[in-house]
Amino acid sequence: MAFTRRAFGAGLMAAPLLGPASLAAPPKGQTAYGDFGLDLAAMDPAVAPGDDFYRHANGAWIRSAMIPQDRAIWGANAQINDTTQARSRAIMESAGALGTANGRKIADYYGAWIDAARLERLGTGPLKPELARLAAIAAPADLARELALLSWAALPNPNGASPLPQSPVTSGVGIDIMRPDRYIAGLTQGGIGLPDRDYYFVDRPANLKVRQAYQAHLARLFALAGFDDAEGRAARVYALEERIARGHRTRVANREAEKRYNAFTRADFAAQAPGLDWDAYLKAAGLEAQPILIVNQPEAIAAAAAAANEVPLDDWRDYLSVRAIRNFAPVGPRAFREEDFAYTRALTGTPEMPALWKTAVIQTDRALGHAVGEIYLQRHFPASSRAQIAEMTRNLKRAMAVRIERLDWMTAPTKGRALAKLQRLRIEIGGQQPLRDYSGLQVTAGDGFGNLLRAQSFERARMLGKLGRLVDRSEWSMNPQSVNAVSNAALVKVMFPAGYLQPPNFDPNADPAVNYGAIGRVIGHEISHQFDDQGAKFDETGALNNWWSAEDLAKFRTVGAGLVAQYSQYEPLPGLHINGLLTVGENIGDLAGLALAYDAYRASLRGKPAPVLAGLTGDQRFFLSFAQVLRSVQREDALRQQILTDPHAPNEWRAAQVRNLDAWYAAFDVKPEQKAYLPPDRRIQVW
Ligand SMILES: [Zn+2]
Known part of the structure; x- marks a missing residue:
């Protein structure tokens, strides 16, 4: 259900393009990009928004972007990954000096992975007992x-x-x-x-x-x-x-x-x-x-x-x-x-x-992620950002309630159940509280493979230890420093880790239109997962239990089928179309999320007109921000693998969701003869 998935190793580029390269946030009050959060230099004004909105918003950036040699994809998300990875490295390399039990574990776990000379000296010694057991x-x-x-x-x-x-x-x-x-x-x-x-x-x-x-x-x-x-x-x-x-x-x-x-x-x-x-x-x-x-x-x-x-x-x-x-x-x-x-x-x-330290960061993050995250939260996630995101989530939730109430095709009883579920939906920001306890995990300095095997056994014991207990509703599958967001249908909960809440996804100093187009749309996406083609099968308690009337469900499925057909037409590589059936859940999340974020942005203006900045209206900034956080360049093999296996459409086609929103046509005066134009009866609306 996660918003983005990057199965490929993250990497730090020596000189990131167009972005915040440092570990520190920009000076107080200053945006990471431009004067109000948008990267105007990334745009290509020669491409009309109504012909190719993704290239209108990102064309100059796409032309100059280079994928780092140790990466499969480069873009806004990868760049945030780099920043977080560098911050995590700094935490891991200094954790031993904290004098805490967790700090020692982090330092020893990470230290064993980066000691190349020792890994060479140990050779296959650590593997031998495993192979001997299997040979028997x-x-x-x-x-x-x-x-x-x-x-x-x-x-x-x-x-x-x-x-x-x-x-x-x-x-x-x-x-x-x-x-x-x-x-x-x-x-x-x-x-x-x-x-x-x-x-x-x-x-x-x-x-x-x-x-x-x-x-x-x-x-x-x-x-x-x-x-x-x-x-x-x-x-x-x-x-x-x-x-x-x-x-x-x-x-x-x-x-x-x-x-x-x-x-x-x-x-x-x-x-x-x-x-x-x-x-x-x-x-x-x-x-x-x-x-x-x-x-x-x-x-x-x-x-x-x-x-x-x-x-x-x-x-x-x-x-x-x-x-x-x-x-x-x-x-x-x-x-x-x-x-x-x-x-x-x-x-x-x-x-x-990738360099050894990058693998070490990823692996330490998997084994001791909440311990790293505790330090990450202290250093990199101010209370003011948490409060700002919390307010946005309330506005997004309200926007969803309004949309449900005014749906003309849904009957009153089903609306009642949908609103009850929305009411129960928990939204958590930053990281799991309390964080996971690692006191039962033994970490030995210099024993990288042994530590990995013990971390795997520790995870097994943690999972088996759940049997017979009441469900822990505070649990997160992600770390505080994870660069992602997630929705859990059984917990009726959506989660936004601190690692994701960075420019350009979220900039505390950016214009509201920019933040609603970026992180607002992600918040809407995760809320919508609770009501996508699978999430909607779960009721307000998190049980798999059909709460829909038969006629409402049939209508809802028609909407999903429309998105399946629309996305199946897209052909990112010659002969390889997007799998509309595989991506329908994420596409529902994207479409509904964008619509909710737009409503929440408009509501946040409280009836006042949005200012015009750099010649752009509020609505224009909202949609441009949405398309800019999706910018990416990807190696062809990686793109092919994504199309074949990933429930998320590639970013360029996620950005194509604007074609379904009437507000986008109005914002950019899109005309019927333009390439991205869809006649009103072919625009899809979920909620
Ligand atoms: Zn998702």
Whole structure:
């Protein structure tokens, strides 16, 4: 549900273009961009707004922007990432001097990742016990145990989309969406190394290239770790993954919340998914006492269980071993780190491996993010900014209420339920309070891989520790310094981390039109997720429970279908269209968010006319700000991967939402003969 997702490593550019490069905020009262927050130099006045609004707002910037060598994408969001990464580095490098337990842990965790000489000296020593344990797999029960442990072999990414579930049978703990005051255990599909099942089966040239690169990557990992027959092993692991992927539900099918909720008793499910030693699996997963399991994709889990029985144990040992090597590679000797990056390069086209400290920042952020965030909040998030954002969120919420009340197609009872849900919606700013406790996590100086394994076990224990407790409604999946925002349907809550609340997203000194077009629209987007095609299935308590009348739901679905059709027409790369079905939830969020932010901006004027600044009206500044925070340049391979796997449309097409808003036509006097013009009956309105 997150607003933006950047799965690619963040990087600090030596000389950022057109932006705040320093760690400090601009002097008091001064905007980061221009006189009132807009980057006027970024615009291209030669492009008419009605022909191509994105290039009108950003054309000069796009022409001069260069993607840093260690990045897949560059733009406003990447630039904020750089600032935050540099601030986090400063925190991590000085944390040891704080004299606190958390400070020591941060310093030791980070320190072990950046000590290149020591990583070289240790060689594959730290990996050996893992490989020895896997080499000893001799019986189906051993395999089942290792498949359960593999569920936890990657830390969640608090900055955006988390890595794909690691195990073909990944276990976990989540909120029970039928009874959202309690937690429940579940199983979900995973265990493939390519970004999506379709990469294995859809024979487009780019996929063939990535498949070859991935198989070569697996072979080189085996060779680096000292295995013989590296190519043969890689080919067999690939074949096993392909078999697992064949059982996977597609991304589009997997969006449907109610179809992921399949409750089974343990005995029923073991009978339905034979082949895996379920007793051994559930014991190792820490779930042996759970009476009910929620199985997200029963057909995929059954296929994986059958593979556990039918594929030779030799192949499974290799499959698990290469995953252990991949887990180790980022904190191994240089040859391993380079190989780890080689696969990222093949996927995204990024030429250069990021500096070691950048990886160390990302990894420390994953393991000890709230401890880093505590310091981040003290240093970089003043109370005045929190108050300013809080006021905007109230205005956005009010704008949503007004929109619901005046909808002509929705019946009164459904409106009542929608308003009740909006009333209950919690909006939290900055970071989780209280922050997460790390006292149970042992961090040892100089033991990078050991620390990583302990952090993964700590996360496993934290998640399992939820079972049997009431849901902690204060929890955040993100860190305070995360450069993102998120909406959680089961918690009926939207969250805006401090890391996201920086120029150009939010500038405390900017003109209100600029802030409403930027962060206001993000706030509206996250609120709207509670009412998008999936979020709207959850009621005001966070339960998956249809509160819509049949006729209202049918009308609401028509709106979604319109957006699916509109976005499916867009073709960012020749022959590759946006997947309207995959992106519909985010597109609803974008469209509704922009409309809400516009209403909230107008309401904030309290009937007074907006000033004209640099010849731009308030409405013009609002829409230009919206398009400017979306500016980005992206490598073609990374763009292709985004179109194939990401629920967010690429930024340029997110900016195209202006075509659906009457106010945009009025603000820029857009005429029917212009390229971006849509006749009124083809403009889509969600709320
Ligand atoms: Zn979103």
